[in-house]
Amino acid sequence: METWEDTELCFPQLLNNSCRKTIRPHFETTLISILLSFNSLLTAALNLLVIISISHFKQLHTPTNLLLLSLAVSDFFIGLLMVFQIVVIDGCWFLGDLMCTLYQYLDYIITSASTGSMVLISVDRYVAICHPLHYSSEITQKRVQVCVCLCWICSVFFQCLILKDIMKQPGSYHSCNGECIFFINYIAGLADLTFTFIVPITVIVVLYMRIFVVAVSQARAMRSHITAVTQTGKVTAMKSEMKAARTLGVVVVLFLICLLPYYCVALTGQDNLLNASSAAFVFWLYDFNSCLNPMVYAFCYPWFRKSIKLIVTFKILQPDSCEANIL
Numbered sequence: 001m002e003t004w005e006d007t008e009l010c011f012p013q014l015l016n017n018s019c020r021k022t023i024r025p026h027f028e029t030t031l032i033s034i035l036l037s038f039n040s041l042l043t044a045a046l047n048l049l050v051i052i053s054i055s056h057f058k059q060l061h062t063p064t065n066l067l068l069l070s071l072a073v074s075d076f077f078i079g080l081l082m083v084f085q086i087v088v089i090d091g092c093w094f095l096g097d098l099m100c101t102l103y104q105y106l107d108y109i110i111t112s113a114s115t116g117s118m119v120l121i122s123v124d125r126y127v128a129i130c131h132p133l134h135y136s137s138e139i140t141q142k143r144v145q146v147c148v149c150l151c152w153i154c155s156v157f158f159q160c161l162i163l164k165d166i167m168k169q170p171g172s173y174h175s176c177n178g179e180c181i182f183f184i185n186y187i188a189g190l191a192d193l194t195f196t197f198i199v200p201i202t203v204i205v206v207l208y209m210r211i212f213v214v215a216v217s218q219a220r221a222m223r224s225h226i227t228a229v230t231q232t233g234k235v236t237a238m239k240s241e242m243k244a245a246r247t248l249g250v251v252v253v254l255f256l257i258c259l260l261p262y263y264c265v266a267l268t269g270q271d272n273l274l275n276a277s278s279a280a281f282v283f284w285l286y287d288f289n290s291c292l293n294p295m296v297y298a299f300c301y302p303w304f305r306k307s308i309k310l311i312v313t314f315k316i317l318q319p320d321s322c323e324a325n326i327l
Helices: 028-057 065-080 085-087 098-129 132-138 141-164 166-167 186-225 227-270 280-300 302-312
Strands: none
Touching: 028 065, 028 085, 028 280, 028 302, 065 085, 065 098, 065 132, 065 280, 085 098, 085 166, 098 166, 098 186, 098 227, 132 302, 141 166, 141 186, 186 227
């Protein structure tokens, strides 16, 4: 029979109230730590390149890119928060109950803002493809800025309501010292599921289905009018819009693939109780999506590849580099 003497404790000095460590082979622990560290560094670095690119070059100051900037900011912070997964790799949390609550709160805010940014991107593409004549008047830089700010502000206040129990009493749901669990009661979990998963995903899927139908019909129309000289400029513009829609469609699909397992586990868990160590793969997949987005941009957006070249060669430090032609 296993005894306390046979078990490694997170806090050996607290014999009666210490959590037990997750015992893994040393090689496995080292490999997981290296992979998580690499993933965290790569995610933060790639998204930082997106942030610098869109913020620095004036040609990229468009409504659509502003939404990509919001998404990149949330993905960048997700990359930084991956460091905390390394902290609990052995099942022990040594940073205290307050830091555990702060980590959980920031994680929920950032992922909620990321989902909101995806919805705004879908709306942007919907208007651009389905109502192109109204796009420039309806989707303005100022309106997008307001929507992005509202997205982040609503995420902050909404997650305050969702996590109010653990914020009032940090660590109240911990069964032992050294534990950091994600806990949401049934009502709060239902609200979180509805407003950060069901509603946004429904909106995204419906909008992109509509975009797909309109894009197919417009592609047929363009083929029939491609020879008309007066239509050339319009056709070129529409091709550009549809290419952007396809690229962002890939981003949305990857987002859904990485998001679904997390909510499936959350739905099957009692009272939405998820231990960060036992659900490591689900959390990693959710976070790995933040690393995929910049990779999609690198393959599909020439301007991103050009801006990376200017950034890594430090040419953005030159005077008037923000006026560079990278489109």
